[in-house]
Amino acid sequence: MNFTDEQRKTLVRPANNDLIIRPLLKREPQCGRSPQLQRAERIRMSRKVFPIAIAVLLNLSIVPAFAGDDLPNYPVETWCSRVSSISGTKSEMLYGGCIDQEQAAYDSLKKNWSTLPRQTKEWCDRVARTTGGGSYMLLNGCVDQESAAKQQNSTRRFQR
Template sequence: MSRSPPLENNMKWGLVFGAVLAFNGAAHADSIPRYDPPSYCSKVSEVSGGSRTIYNGCLSMEQEAYDTLKSSWGQIAESAKSYCDEVARSSDSSYSILKGCIDMEADASSSEPEFRY
C-alpha cells in the first residue's frame, strides 16, 4: 500500500479548504449584511430621551430598508455594496443608511456631470 507524502496530503487539504472558503466567501458576498436594528434604534431613541415613538419609527424604517435591499441585493454593484456597507457600519450599522448610500451610488452611476470651463 502506497501512502502519499505528508506534503502532498497537506497541499490537497489546503486546496479543499481554500475552495470551501472561496465558495463561502462568494455566497456571503451575495447576502445582505447582518446588522442589529434593535440596538441601532435604541441608540437613536436615547438621543431623544428614550422615546418609544422614535424607537418604533426607527425600527419600521430599518425593516422597510432591509426588505427593499433584500429583494434587490443581487443586482447591486459589488463596489457599491462594499463601500456602502462601510458607510453604514461607521454609522452604527443602519439599513436605512445602507439603502440611502446605495441609492445615491446608483444615481451617481447613472448620470455623470460634465465639467465646463
C-alpha cells in the first residue's frame, strides 16, 4: 500500500498486525486545500456516515432480547398515558380502559407464550413495539393473527 505523508502520521499497528488509519487529533492544514474546502469535505463525509450510524442504532433498538420464555416487558402505564392524552388533556376513562385491556391481553399471552414458535414471538414483538415502547394488545392481536394464518396456510395451495 502506498500512503501519503499525511496518512503515515496516522498509521497505527494494533496487536493483530493490521494497519489502521486513525483520524488526526489536530486539524493540520492540508497542502493546497483551503479551510473552506476542508470544511466542505468534512461535511460531505459526515453526511455519508450519519445515516449509517442512525440505521445501526435503529436496528439495535428494534432487535428484541428474549430471555427464555418470558413475555417482553412493555411500559404499559406510559403507553396508556400517551393513548389517553391523544386529544391534549388526559382522559381518566381512556386511561383506565387502556390499562384493563393491556392487562387482559397480558394475561391471555401469559397462558400460551412458552408454546409459541420463536419466530412468531420475535415478529410480533417487533410489531407491538412499532408504537414506541410496546403494547400487549398489539402483541396479542399479532399472535392470534399469525396462529390463524399458519393454520390457514397449512391447507392453502396454489392451483394452475
